[in-house]
Amino acid sequence: MRLVLDAEQQQLRSSVRKLLADHAPPTRVRSVMDSADGYDRELWQRITGELGLAGLVVPEAHGGAGAGHVERAVVLEELGRALAPVPFFASAVLATDTALALGDGELLPRLASGSTIGALAVSQAWGPVPATATEQDGGWLLDGHAPFVISGDVADVVYVYTGEWFVVSEGFSRRTLRALDPTRRIARIDFSATPARRLSGSDGALDRVRDLAAVALAAEQVGGMGRVLEMTADYAKVRVQFGRAIGSYQGVKHKLADMYSAYEQAESLMRHAAWAADEDPSAVPLAAATTQAFVGPAYFQAAADGVQLHGGIGYTWEHQAHLYYKRAKTSELLFGTAQQELARRLGL
Secondary structure: OOOOOOHHHHHHHHHHHHHHHHHOOHHHHHHHHOOOOOOOHHHHHHHHHHOOHHHOOOOHHHOOOOOOHHHHHHHHHHHHHHOOOOOHHHHHHHHHHHHHHHOOOOOHHHHHHOOOOEEEEOOOOOOOOOEEEEEEOOEEEEEEEEEEEEOOOOOOEEEEEOOOEEEEOOOEEEEEEOOOOOOOOEEEEEEEEEEEEEEOOOOOHHHHHHHHHHHHHHHHHHHHHHHHHHHHHHHHHHOEEOOEEHHHOHHHHHHHHHHHHHHHHHHHHHHHHHHHHHHOHHHHHHHHHHHHHHHHHHHHHHHHHHHHHOHHHHHOOOOOHHHHHHHHHHHHOEOEOHHHHHHHHHOO
């Protein structure tokens, strides 16, 4: 088992971090999150076109890079650090992993290139959405809705799980929902006699997608934790009260130490889960559930402590601390309660 990044993976991290520093600074993130699109089209083109990151886990035969989940986790860490407003998680994780699990070679090259943005419609508890499928004239029509679709407002294609698997690319309507996290949009998608292509769902496909989504989300969360820790430690060094930097006070030191300890544990768990996704698939279900059960609450606690240690400025709209706080809470609850999933995996 290897939990330390090798030279190529470290170079990948450096390249993505530089790209995001140049093209997704906090001012740009705020501008994009308030825009009509809600995502940065130029940055998406750079990530997918220039660096080819959307297809990291896609085999070369389908237009991907043929890399692994460890490499994708590296990218997701950096996206989480920057709160980058791109539909990477929805398209390059959820939709791509669904296409791979179902063997949908028709869409894989387009998802890998980033020319098509994908999304996944499942219930928050990873069950079927309230939609029904009707066979008609050799095809299928969907009626109903998907109440909770990450990046559904910009998706070109949507994989829909109704108990069976379908994919739709036209004939549906969508409405962007007001969510706590302004940097990751969520939409409701409505189907009304929507043409759909039925896919042959293999046994365990939904569980496989869910497990890999948990690993990918943990990578994002670890990246966010790292950035919160950096911001808070830097602030504690320069903020002076009663003639001393606040970082010299025991109460602040202890909170920062706790944040650092939790970050190191979260990173180790995430690296193990990403390694298992590449090298030991049988270990992924428990590793993914364990990782999410720890990382989600740990990120939120770090973000909450970060807001508190920034004092009054941390509560203002102008500071970034509240954006990490909102991302941390929504990520913790994104797919239901991680503790319940871990209990299910342990057979409790």
